[in-house]
Every structure is written in structure tokens, then in C-alpha cells.
Amino acid sequence: MMDERGSVVLSEATDDYIDIAIEQMALCDSQDSWLVEKDYKVKGEVWRVHKFDADPFPSSPHAHCVGGRDRFVGLKMHLGSAELFRGAETTGRFLGRKQFERLIDLIRPKFPDIIFPLENK
Template identity: 45%
Template sequence: MAKESLVQDPSDWINQYIKDSGEAIQKLSTDSLRVTSEDIQNALVEVLDLNCSTDLLYMDLPAEKIIKLLSSFDFSRFDPEFICEVALDESIIPEHIPISLTEQTIRTKGEVWRIHKNDADPFPSNPHAHNYPKNLVAHLGNGDLYRKREVLGKLKKKDLVNLRDHIKNVSLPKLEV
């Protein structure tokens, strides 16, 4: 019987989804990886090619179906392994790159770049470097700087090479500059 004939009130849909996803979390979690409710939502959105997670509320997704859909999903992508953090003495971000509105106003010469292994989103390169205070991501092959998926500028070749030289024990993308 389809879910539509069982529940009509939107809160019933939400409560049913929470119950079913909770059962799926228990089945899909392992000793080495704890799957969260957010992981289930993100994985289902990806597997079912949905626009957003609210679309899940109106789908017939009992726990068994969620488990079947996600039994081979790589949840480790949502919990990337931290590789390293690179602190530079001088900023390598070109001056014309606009700051993010979420950035705190802290005046320092240098900056910190974080690199994760198995990042959930391999864009723009795998791996890539995050500068969280500036809300930027650097392609470690060509030096392009992104905010979301928009290219805002490019690192100078010597700065990109310097950044790459600080990253140890990980395979970097081919240098393209």
C-alpha cells in the first residue's frame, strides 16, 4: 500500500520519515563509521537525484527501501579524513579576490589552508585546499580559487607550488601551470 493512503497530515509524513531513517541509520552504521540522519538525507538526495531533502518527505521510503538504496553507498565521503593543515607566513590570495561576508575581520599576514582526504565533494580537484576564513577553495593542480563553483581568481604559480610543497603524504593532482 502506498504511503499516500496511510498518512495525510504533513507531520505524519515527517514522523514516518524520521522513524524509517532511524531504523536505516542503525542498519547502515558500522563500528568504524557512524551514519547520521544528515548522511541518510544527503545520500538519498544523491541516489534518487532529487533537488532537495524535503522531497524525501513525500516519497514512499520505508526503512527497508532506504537500506536497499543505500547499502552500497560510500558514507565515508561525508566524513573526510583530515590530511594536513598548511599555515603560510604570507597570504597567497590575490588582493582582488573579494572577502566573504561570513569572514571575521582579522588582520594577519598569513592564512591557513586545510586539506582533507576523501572530501565529500571532489570539486575542484581531489584533493583541494580549503581556506575557511576566506570561504575559498583552491584547485591544487592549476591554482584556480573558487567560492562555491565560481572562479574568483588564480594563485600565482610560485604560491601554488609553495602550498603544494607543504602538503605531505598525499597524491596531488598534476601541476597544470
């Protein structure tokens, strides 16, 4: 239960469970660094860029297509080569050069400590 200020109020100690409503959640890694992710729309596709993903493949950071045309949704992209992956398997395809450059231009201000495009390793 929430009070008039939006603070969580716990019910009596005899209750078997507690309902908690979280309005905003901050995700941190084990070093207490913020887990940063942001969505970017480029030519119909929505790419979510993860700086600290539990799975750093195919690059760190990398992008997940979370919206747009079905052929891209669910794919991951290396932010150096623009190579597209389904899970850990390459699709043998790459995001178009102009789309990739536009995405990189959008990403740079959000991640000023990283040089884009990433090196291909």
C-alpha cells in the same frame, strides 16, 4: 560521565538522555578509510586540504582557505591549476605561483600516494 581512565560511563537505563564527551574523533568514509584533512599556513593564509571531501569539486583533493586575509577566506582551490573558486563558481583568480608551489611542497609528505600538482582536467 567519564571514569578515572577516561572511558564513557553510561547512566542508568531509565534516563531520558545520555551525555557523551568525545575527546578525539576519527572520521571515516563508507569504505572505512580515514578522512584526512590538515591545515597549512602559506604567506598569511591557512589552507585546509581535504583528501576525502563529500564535495570533490574543484579537485580531489582540494584546499579550502580557512584563515588569513578576508579576500581568500571561504575560497576553494584546485590543487593542479591553483584556480580559486567561491562554491562552484570560478573567481577568475589563481593563487600566486610561489605561494602555490610552497603549499604543494607542504602537502606532498602528508599525501605520498598522490602526485602534485594534480592534472588539470
